[in-house]
Amino acid sequence: MSRIHTRDVLCRKTILTAAEAGCPCCDAVLETANHLFFGCPFAVQFWRSIGVSPNEAVVGSLHRLDVSPAVGDASPASFVLLCCWRLWKRRNAVVFREDPQSLVATLKACRDEAVLWRARLKVADRSHIDVWLSVLRNRGEIV
Numbered sequence: 001m002s003r004i005h006t007r008d009v010l011c012r013k014t015i016l017t018a019a020e021a022g023c024p025c026c027d028a029v030l031e032t033a034n035h036l037f038f039g040c041p042f043a044v045q046f047w048r049s050i051g052v053s054p055n056e057a058v059v060g061s062l063h064r065l066d067v068s069p070a071v072g073d074a075s076p077a078s079f080v081l082l083c084c085w086r087l088w089k090r091r092n093a094v095v096f097r098e099d100p101q102s103l104v105a106t107l108k109a110c111r112d113e114a115v116l117w118r119a120r121l122k123v124a125d126r127s128h129i130d131v132w133l134s135v136l137r138n139r140g141e142i143v
Ligand SMILES: [Zn+2]
Pocket: 023, 024, 025, 026, 027, 028, 035, 036, 039, 040, 041
């Protein structure tokens, strides 16, 4: 099942109580991985801002999330991982630093991270990062 240490997992491991298992970013009574990445209002706003509909998405089927409206065939699976990584980092900023990063700040963090990831892609795919940056920049400035 879910391996990421969202609050539902911490509750199952009796590290947190049921009363502490709510989403740190909204009023949801249970923070699950699916909620964090696709159901939390911030996550929904994030995905929509880059032209992706997360409606049917679940963590167990990340490979099925269609981000082609945003990035076409520019390494879409890696783009999904980048977005989820930054949503996780944003959640941790809320939990550990009480820093509710704005959407614009989260999109900028995605751009910064994408630049770092460029060197990890095959040389032939490195131009895909430029597509990602365009998506993340243009949408962020609209919001
Ligand atoms: Zn939430």
